[in-house]
Amino acid sequence: MDMDLDAPRGPRHSSSIVGNSRGCWTCRLRRKKCDEQRPVCDTCAALHINCYYNQDKPEWMDGGVRQEEMAEELKREVKEKAHLRRGGRALHTSSIRVRLPLEVPQISTEAANHVDNLFKTSSNDQEPYLRRGPDPTLTCKDAGESGSLAFGQSDTVLIMFYLENLFPFLFPFYRPSVLHGGRTWILEMMMKSPVMRQATLCQSSYFFSLAHGTTTRDVVWETVLKQTRDAFGVLGQALQVIHGSEITEHLHGAIRIMASIMQIQRFEIAISSFGNCQSHLNAALALFKQVLESSGPVDPARLSSNFNTIISQLRPSWAYPACQSQYLHIPSAEQAAFRFSSALLIFDDIIASTVLLEQPRLYEYHCRLLGNIDGTGPAINLEAVVGCQNWTLQQISEISVLDVWKQQCKRAGSLDVMELVRRATAIKDSLEVQLTQLESDPVVTPKENSSLLDFFTADYGQHPKPPASQNFLVTRVWAHAAQLYLFIVVSGWQPASIDVRYHVGRIIELLSHQISPPALLRTMVWPFCVAGCLAEPAQEARFRGIVDSLQPPSVFGTVRKAFEIMEGVWSNKDTGDAADRDLAKCFGSQGDLVLLV
Known part of the structure; x- marks a missing residue:
């Protein structure tokens, strides 16, 4: 029984609202002491309720009817989330819950301008990218002239641990050709995007501590929780930029956000924390649909054309002269991230439909994106990412429907x-x-032409x-x-x-x-x-x-x-x-x- 979770007081007590005047608006309304953690304070996180932490006073904090309605809403939310709090505060993976609000609250003009700078275009490569700003939650200390994030030594160790060990373990079937860029897009995304970087550091820190057999669990979880909060803070601000504007203005940023959501989703699932699954899935699905619609109205009959148009707009990052008058185009980080994240999203959507007893949200897209319509192969190859051929998951989707x-x-x-x-x-x-x-x-394994690369890839190390x-x-x-x-x-x-x-x-x-x-x-x-x-x-x-x-x-x-x-x-x-x-x-x-x- 949650004896300390008394109901919030209505606006009739607004004149006596106490506590830290700089605390979140949720705690102020509930007349609770706030520790001012951002983007979610510990009090709200413990109750699994929305934490309103913006500098600007919310419109509902009016001392009248709207404030009373919000107080009642918080009261209901506290009661509804009681089942999530049962079992005490024992240190366990399932206790980690960091909320991603579906409706991102308003932020100050100064903060909005800062996040808008994350999507500016580089004068060097004419490609939009996330540029580091003065966000105090980020662990990076410096940014170079190109706009890339500088790596500290601890970050470098964790990032290489992720690339060399963790990612191949999590996605053993995802092995893009080294001569076509391989997994370099992940490193490039972390160099350009604070959101992707924080999402990756969350995962790497946790599994790195497990690999070392760390016994100070409290310290480990505090570090992971902080990095997760950092990731949500940057993610929430980045979503704020896209909200209310044309997605075409922030196409590259939207792809990075979508990829980051899927990475955070995979991390929380890996540690058996499922409280945010629905929020993550909803946010990623909404972004995916907006991105597809950015190339024109989505017609199921020409959906693969929309998808390929987006890929073309993202443009390859490098054209390598393979031979005279011919170039080998290396996919950009955003192109690779979009293909990879789209596959994970469709996969998750299908599995979610079997749990929720609902039609997959992307069901109408399956035929064109997963089917071999024109003989050139599907736009999205699930087998290359999750190891299962498209037709099987399509049939599971049909059974769900x-x-x-x-x-x-x-x-x-x-x-x-x-x-x-x-x-x-x-x-x-x-x-x-x-x-x-x-x-x-x-099973016929296609024989690849022998090349110098065979000498480099003969030994696959720990992850064959x-x-x-x-x-x-x-x-x-x-x-x-x-x-x-x-x-x-x-x-x-x-x-x-x-x-x-x-x-x-x-x-x-x-x-x-x-x-x-x-x-x-x-x-x-x-x-x-x-x-x-x-x-x-x-x-x-x-x-x-x-x-x-x-x-x-x-x-x-x-x-x-x-x-x-x-x-x-x-x-x-x-x-x-x-x-x-x-x-x-x-x-x-x-x-x-x-x-x-």
């Missing part, structure tokens, strides 16, 4: 079972054809590139999980079904004996959880063994979260609501939007 349609019909009392079966059969046939082909065709066969195996795991998902939508929760047992068994076999290294399970947490929730008692030990083999647990947070969901299903398998169970109920049992990505 079918599930939404079914639930709507049931509520209206108009469900046509024959129509449900007809739609499901089309999805099932497509999955089976693709899966059969995948399982029967031998997964062979092409692993992508096919990963896709098979996802395809079997899609079949399970479809079966639940059509036939309900039947773990003892022969079809269910077959697909669960195939997933166990692939994960236990064929996928290598086992750490690749990080890229298949959603299908792993789907199969685990449907496991029979005799199979539960197999799933437990797979989880226990992944050490240390701290770097496999999403796998542990999935296993937590499984155990909840197993312990309630004989309850009365088992007949009405579905994936959305299983995944939604945690309260927040749990993205198993």
Whole structure:
């Protein structure tokens, strides 16, 4: 019970509002002492409520009706977030919650001008970039004449740890050709963008401390929390610039912000902190749509054209003379970031739809962005980023849409079972054809021409590139999980079904004996959880063994979260609501939007 979380007082007490006069407006209204942390004070962070910290007095602080309404709104918010505060203040990854408000509050004119400078154009390369300003929350100490951020020694160590170790671990299938720029765009983004830099430092600091076996957990978390607050502070100000203006004025900045949101999203998910997932996803989706619309009205029939137009507007960063009259164009940091982040966003949107029981927000874009419409390949290649081929995730999206349609019909009392079966059969046939082909065709790895580069890449060090066969195996795991998902939508929760047992068994076999290294399970947490929730008692030990083999647990947070969901299903398998169970109920049992990505 939150005894110290008394309700905020209404405006009738406004004349007696006490506390630090420089504190956030939320604490002033609630008559609480504020520690003045920015962008979220510790008091508001502990309650998981909005922290209004701007210098300018909010319009609702009027001593009248609007102030009373805001007081009541805060009171409701405190009560609604009570479930997030249960369990005390024990030091644990799930306690880290830094809010990203969907509506960015107003900032002072001086601050707005400062953030506007972040998007100015360099006179050297005529490319917009984020330029360091006098923001005290940034860790950088200096900026060169080119506008790039200067690195201190500690930052350099953490950044190289991220590039050489952490990023390949988080995204093992993302291996762009070194001769086409490789992953250099990440370093360039960190050099130009304070937002991207802070988002990266958050992740690197945490995992670097784990690698060192740091025992002073309090110090580690305080450092991570500070860097996360810094990232949100810069991110919130940058979003302020775009809000209310044409996205074309800040196209490069918008791409950097979108990439930073996805990086912060991945960091918080990695440490099992899901409280901000919905906010991050909403912000990234809104930005993505605005960017696509910047090249003209979005027509699903020409969507890939919009996407390619944006890529062209971002322009390659370097044209290298490959031979006489021919140039090798190296993608710019923003081009690479847009492709990479768009793939992650579509992937997250699809997985979120299975949890929220909603149609994917980008569903109408899937055919043109993920399909091979004109024979030149899809505009977005999910396999190159997450290891799963586009068609599998497209079918999962179709199943999600079918599930939404079914639930709507049931509520209206108009469900046509024959129509449900007809739609499901089309999805099932497509999955089976693709899966059969995948399982029967031998894996042919294209032979690359031998070059001097072979000598440099012969030893991949700690993070060897997964062979092409692993992508096919990963896709098979996802395809079997899609079949399970479809079966639940059509036939309900039947773990003892022969079809269910077959697909669960195939997933166990692939994960236990064929996928290598086992750490690749990080890229298949959603299908792993789907199969685990449907496991029979005799199979539960197999799933437990797979989880226990992944050490240390701290770097496999999403796998542990999935296993937590499984155990909840197993312990309630004989309850009365088992007949009405579905994936959305299983995944939604945690309260927040749990993205198993």
